Structures are given as structure tokens and as C-alpha cells.
Amino acid sequence: MKIFRLSLFNIKKNKKEVIAIIFLTFITVFLMSAVVSSANNMNSAFDESFEKTGCVNNMIIMPKEKYREEYINILKEDPGISDVKRTGILEAMVGAGIVRDKSGDTIAYNMYITTEQTEKEYENFVKTDMLDEPVINNLDHYIWLPSPFEVTLGYKPGETFTFVSGGRDYPFTIAGFYEAGLMSSSGYGYKLIVSERDYELLSYIYTEKYCISFNAYEEWDRTEYFEMCTDATGENLSSVCYSYDYEGEKQIESVFLLIFLLLSSFLSMVTLVATVFLIRRKISNDIEDQMIQIGVLEALGYRSAEISLAYIYEYVFSSGIGAVLGGIVSVICLPLLNGIVGNMMGRSFQGTKNSGGVGIIVLIVTLVVTGFALLKARTVKKFPPVMALRKGIQTHHFGRNILPLEGRKGNINVWLALKDFFINIRSGLGACICITAAGAAILFAANMLDFFKKGTDGLVSIMGCDMAEEQIELTNGVDAYSIRDEIAGLDGVRKVRVSYGYPYLKIAGSADDATVIIFDDFTLSENIFTNEGRYPEHDNEIMISVGRSKKEGYRLGDSITVINDGIEKSYVITGIVNTMMNGGFGVYLTTDGYLRINPNARPGSVEVYLEKDVDRKEFENVLTDMYGSNAGEVRSGTDTDGDLESRIRRVADEKMAVLISEYGVTDIDYAIHIDDKVISGDSRGYVIKNISSFKDLTKSQMEPISESIKLYSIGALILIALVVSVILWIITVSNIRRQRQSLGIMKSMGYSSKDLMVQMGIKFMPVTIVATFFASIVAAYLMKAFWIMGFGIDKGMNMTVIVVVDILIVLFCYYVTYLSAGRIKKISVTELMTE
């Protein structure tokens, strides 16, 4: 009973420290529960949603002209594959799918557009939120959007959704939202559903492709299928199609959530380590402080194990309360967490309450804390009664005199602080581990914040390809080099380069095809930076991505075989580069290098780099004045005004535009005989096939990611700063209690409270400096893992940020310790000495 009373006395005496430990265990359990619940829900959110949609698990989209009946037949012959269908679908990818966002700015999405009837060939068309049926029936142009537009992007039924093409707006009213199994992410693209009539209209704007949809078994190998297709037709299907499947969709929707979960679990580990360390430190100080009391209890016949318990009850109580509160709050917050999970995956999700899991976490954290407390409290047995009554003679320092004061130059406070630090250096070990963990988290969050502070600029900088303001796709037969030279002479144009686009090539022995980035001279690129080696210069040289290097084991100097339509060429790897293109699997060839593997290739577009202050819309108008309307724009014309001849000419123009932009026709002449009149024309006025902006697409895909990471980083920084403050406050308060007599003696000698506070602050600095150094190393590995996992790139840390944050951490720790030591001011000399 006496022991329990001692425990209660300690709790009562150290109320603030008890609250601090409650806070730390609360945060630990809350974060751990959130991570476990979210990890479970991440899986179920996708699986539940996908199952509800009844969606086929594979879709392959290809140009109509590349379609061969063999592709379907191979699938139909496989007994494990069912529901094989071929449908038409409109594609608006890689900058072509421009819409007007809510603020009126244009933004690009990867989009597919289909009809309600075709949608039902893919899945059940499960509507989640919609206008009333009669309202929809009265709408001229309505559209169904996949749920991420509502859940993540905040659109509402009845709002306007506007496609933008050729300088014209095509507004649609949002009829509602639906759950899409596949094509429900910004990376892979969204599937939008319109009426048959509007599909027809939009087919003038966007290219219609074929979609082969089917349900495949788990072991089905797409690479093997593509090889069978090539064997059957002699054509390389994989280089001309986009493939969508269940696993890929799940991965792309959950990759960032997974990263956040990993970061959150790291944060929870930081708080757990901090809690355990604090408790051990505090028990150590309490034992030293209460040594005589321990001696008295031992003299009265209490066993050391029983006395140890006095120090355990306190922490079972405080950590137990913190853990239970953390568990309760996490269960209460579960709907909110599910909302965040759903939001990040773009799927509406209810989730389940995993109270059992939370209970286990509460128990584990309490047991871990108690276990570590018990281990430390057992040190009581090292002090038999006589030693304890003599205030534990072992606690005194009889060793070498570290930093003797004789002859020391400089500030006495600094020397006294350092002397005390070295005498008690062992007690700094725990603090060092604690600050290392917290410091690593701070450095990581600070680096993230620095990288994402300017929105998508940071991500754009690691795209691994140039981001020209305008991609101008030319009609077949147009000389890209002469167009380049003409556009280069326009006002506001900084640079123009001809482009072969971003073709796909197959890599021998690899399941990951490669998008090829082609430059005449890579030294003129603005956003391609080698990680190792150099740019390719000759036609037998290639540069590969970090992702491919890591996954497939290629190193500088290795050879890599590239395949295109049956041609195989070997290239020497001269460089390894960070790129997010093609999921981090892009390759880089010089123009000559590309022509080796694709000798018939001709540059089909130009990329225009504009000056900063140039308005892109005005620039596009200049292009229209120079080259006439682009084919994409002409074919979307729907005007019915004008006399018969002008209407006939307009229809003829539209037909030509479709033939040029969609079927690759290079030259068209037409003559129409009506009564006694001949109306004739040709296609030679068409130069531009389409204008798009890769930059816009990048913005739409990356902005939500960069914003989420930015907000997360700010939250993490605040949380860790709070945790570090609590740690330092408890350590300082505990140190003051343990050293109160020494502090009183110092005060009596004339050391002011400020002197002693400075000493307290400085005493902690060696620990902070060493811990910050280790934290920088840990953070470097964390960052490396983050970039590789999340973006497939090997990105170093910003050294300036590291140095600045390291200094800030040291200063922050100094000032928190200094301010925490402020209670010295409140204690008079006599109180300190005689308490």
C-alpha cells in the first residue's frame, strides 16, 4: 500500500509530466491506429468499389487502323478469358483532353469518352450521385463523370463541365457521378460518359479508338499475349496501345496513400521511441532523486522488486490513459480517415470500424511502455539500503576530471555546461536516439515542403523531359523543320525544336515498354538531368531511367536491346537519368539513335518554348492566322449558317480534317458537281493537326499530389516540433528537479537564473548536434526510399535545406530547453538548496 501511495504521490507531484506522457502515447496510438485502419481500408476501398462496379479487369485501347481480328481471336481462344468485346471509345490523352476548370482556367486530363450503352459493356454503370431522371432527360448535353471528379475534385451534379478544343468551349451539364472500375485515376485517365448524340459530336474533336475489354484470370500474362499478337500479325501491338488492368489501377490509385501511411507509421515510431526514452530517463532521475526514500523502504523490509513497482504504476497509468484516449479518438475519427482514404483514391468509401485492431494497438503500446519502464525501474536493485541511504554513492562521479576549469578561456557557462554534459554523457544517449528519429522526420518533412512549396514546379523539374508550353502536332507530310524555323521567328518564342513525339518501344527481356524521349542534342534540353554518366551523343548510345536501372539491373556501359516492329538494335548505356515519364521507365535516344530502330520515322510535331509573359491563347491565335485553323478544330465545327456552297465547303473541310487527323491521309483533292456548278478544294492549307500542352496535363495530374504532400509536410512538421518540445521540456524539468541543489549552490555563488538557463540549453547542444548529424543521414535514406517508391527516381536532398534545417533544429532545441528551464527563475536560492 505504501508503494502504491508513493506512486500516487509521484503522479500528483509531476502532473505536467504525466500529462506530457499521456499526450505522447495518445499521439502514438492515434497514428498507429490511423495507419492500420487506413492500410486495411485502402485495400477494401478499392476492392469493394471495383467489385461493386462489376468492371472487366482488362482493357486494351488501340488506334482503329492498328486493330487486327487476331487480337480478339487469341483472347477468345483462351478458355480462362471471358467477356471479350471490342468497342469504340474516344481518346483525349497526353494534353489533348483540355477542360475548363471551376476557376475558368484550362486544365488537361487524360480522358476517354464513351456512351451509356457502351459503358454497360465494361461494367454495371453504378451511379453514386445524380440529378433527378426528369431533369437529366430535359438536358441538351449531359455527362456522367467518374467518382474522383466528385470525391477529389469537388464537382457537383448540375454543374457545368466544359471541354475545350480549337479555342471553343463545349459545355456539358453534370448529370451525376458513377463508380468506375478501371479508368478512374488522373494518371491512367478518366472515363467519361455522354449520350449517343454527344458522342457523335465529340468524335469530331477526339480520336475514336478501339477498346478490347475482357476478364482475364489472375495468372494471365499480358506480355505473353502481346508476343502472341506479334507472332500472329507481325505487328507490335504493345507499342501502339494503352493497357489497363485491375492491379495497375489499384497500384496507381494507392501509391501515394501508401507513402503517406509509411510516413505516418514512421512518425508514430518516433513518438513511441520518444515516450519510451522519456519514461526511462524520468525513472532514472526519479530513482536518483528519491534515493534516500528507497533506502528507507528497503531498510523497512520492502524488496527492490516491490519498490520498482512504484515507478511502474505511474507509467502504466499515464501511458494507459494516453493509449486508451488515442484508441477512442481514432475510432471516433475513423469516418474522417475513411473519407481521406476515399478522397486520395478518388472513391466514395464507407469503410468498417476495426475496433478490435485499435484495441490490440492500445494493448501493445501500453505493454511496450510498461515493459521498458519495468526494465529501467529494476535498476533499484542495484542500490542496497546502505548505498541508497548514502544517496547511491555510485551516482557520484569519481573518474577523471573532464574539462577541468583551470586555464579554460571563454564563457564559464559554456564550459560548465559542457563539463556537465560529458560527466553525464550516458544519459544523453537516449536523448540522442530520440532527437535523431524526430530530427529525421523534421528534415524529411522540411525537404518535402521545400520541394512542393511551389505547387507542381518541383515535380515538373523531375519529370525527366522538357516541358515546352505548346506541342504542335503537324499534319502528315508537313516539313517539321521549316515550320520550326518559321515559328522560331515569332515574337515571344524562346526556342522551337522538332519532335518525334513520345513513341513506345519494346525493351528485350523487359515487361516494361519504354517511352522514348528523342533529342538531336540533349545538351539543349532544359529539364533532363543525368544522375550518372552522360547524355547519349551517338546513334548507338542510350540513356535509361533510374527506375529501369534499379529494377532490371542495368549499369553504365551495359548494352540494352530495343525492339520496334521486329527490328532489334543494341545500344550502350551512357547515362542514367531521373524521370517520371512512363512510370519511371523512359529511355533517351538521339534522333540518329531513334532512326536506327525506326528508319521510316519522320518528325511529326514541333515543341514551342515561350517567353514567360506570353499569353498562350494569343499565341495560338497567331498560329491560326499563320497556318489556318488546325484540323482538330475544323472537324469539330458544327455551324449550319451560310449559303449552300459555304455549307458544302465546311462539310468538305470537316471530312478532310477527319481524314488527316485520324487516318493519316496526307493529300486530298475534292470536286463536287451540283447542277451546273463545281465546288472544289484541297487539303494543302492544313498544316497543324492539333495543339496541346503537356504542361497542362502535368499540372492536372500532379497538383493534387503536390498539394497533399505539402499539407502533410506542414502537419508533420508541427506535430514533430510539438513532440520534440514535449520531450525537451520533460527532460529539462526532470534535470532541474534532480539538480536542484547544485542549481541552488550556483545561484548562491552569483550565477543568475539566466546563466543557469543558458547552461541548461548549452548542455543539450552536443546531443542535438550529434543527433542532427545522424538525423541527416537517416533522412537521406528516407528521402531516397520516398522518391524511388513514389516516383521511381533517385533524388538527393537539397543540401541547403538540410544545413538550414539542421541549424534550426539545434537552435530550436536550445531555445525550447532554455525556455523549459525557465522554472529555475521561480525557485529561490534557499528553496533550491534546502527543498
Place this chain on the structure above:
Amino acid sequence: MVSSILRTEKLCKSFSNGGVQQHVIKNLDLDIEKGDFTVIMGASGSGKSTLLYALSGMDKPSMGKVFFDGTQIQDYSNDELAVFRRGNCGFVFQSVYLLENQTVLDNVLTGALIVQKNTPELATKAKELLKKVGLKDEDLKKYPNQLSGGEAQRVGIVRAIINDPKILFADEPTGQLNSASGKDVLDILSDVHKNGQSIVMVTHDLKTALRATRVIFLRDGGIVGEYRMPLYGTDDEKERRSNLQQFLDEMGW
């Protein structure tokens, strides 16, 4: 004319004990002259130590004024008092209060370096003073727990005088020492006093009080009697003891 180093006017000090105010020092007027060896005596609870701490700036009075060398110090902040103490006062405590993690020499230097620059002369002075009070070279590297009570108190005295304070305060410096060690400590204090050091000491021991040139007797927080004596060693010790005993008897000690 001998000038005053320390003076109080209507000095009061009270403590709150369970909500009840206890007035330990009441309207006390006191004048301590430079070079005096003043001993404050009185029964337990009479306010001796409280008065010592209030006079030395270790604690703030509840009311009244304290003048040190003509300057009022009672309204100083804690940090101002610390600066005041480091420049003007030395302290010798009954429990010695050496810093346990520091060697004998470092204990002395810790007190010195807050006031003086760390010069070779300072270390030499500290070592000489330590030798003067009877400590050997090897003792200088010892830690407080390796010293006897008398040795520790001698270190305490050196630490108190290393900065040549204007006044030395001692709170029952022999209270925890055996008679031989106590005599050594008192001899050191007498020597220091003979060199012109002003000393204010609290004691309840007659032998200790014999070293004084002035004895003040405290009762219920006020001065009820005062007795002056010649410099210790300049008169007959038996007669000195008898006269002091007589004074204390009169005070009801």
C-alpha cells in the same frame, strides 16, 4: 569614522504556512559596519537564518529596506540579486553545499569564474588559499565525497573568499563538524577577519560566537540585545567567554 556596509530599515519577512502568515522578521533595524565580525544568535525559530538570507540578497524581504554600501537592494530582481551577490558576497553554509561532480579546485574556480577572468594567477590564488586552509596538492583533485566534513568546509570557505567579497556570510559553518574540525574552520574565519574581511555569521554555539566583535541576539524576529567584544585573540579568552556567557544569560539563552 567606521562606515556601514549593510543596513536595514523596518525589515520584515513573513511566510505563508497553510494560508496563515508567519512573521519571522519584524520591523528590524540593523547596521553592520565594515570590518566587523557580526554574529547573530538566538533560539531555534528566532529568525537567524532568515535574517542572514535577507541581508545577503539570497532571499527577498517581505517589507522594509536593505542598504548595501548605501544602495537599496530589496527591490532587485532575482537576476539582479545574483549579480549583486557575485560581486559582493561570499557564503559559507552549514551543509557546505559543494558541487558533487566537480573537483575541489573546480568548485573554487566555479565560484571565481563568474566574476573573474580565467587567468593563471586566479588558479594560483585558488591553490594557495586551499593550501593555506590546510589542503594538500592531492586534495585539489578530489571530489567532495572524498573529503572529510572539515576539509569540505575549508573548501567552502575558500570558495566564499576567492572573489574577495565585501562581506562574508556564514550560516552555522561548524554546525556539522566535530570540535577539532570546527576549531580549524573558526581559526580560518578569524584569520580572514583579521585581514579586514567583514563577516556576518549565524550560530547558536558559544565557542563560535567568541570569534565575533559584535553579537546580536534575536528573539521573535527582532533584535533584543547586542554585545561588543574586542578583536579575537587580543584579550583574555576566559574573560571573553565569561562576559559573553553573561550577556547570553541576560538574553535568556
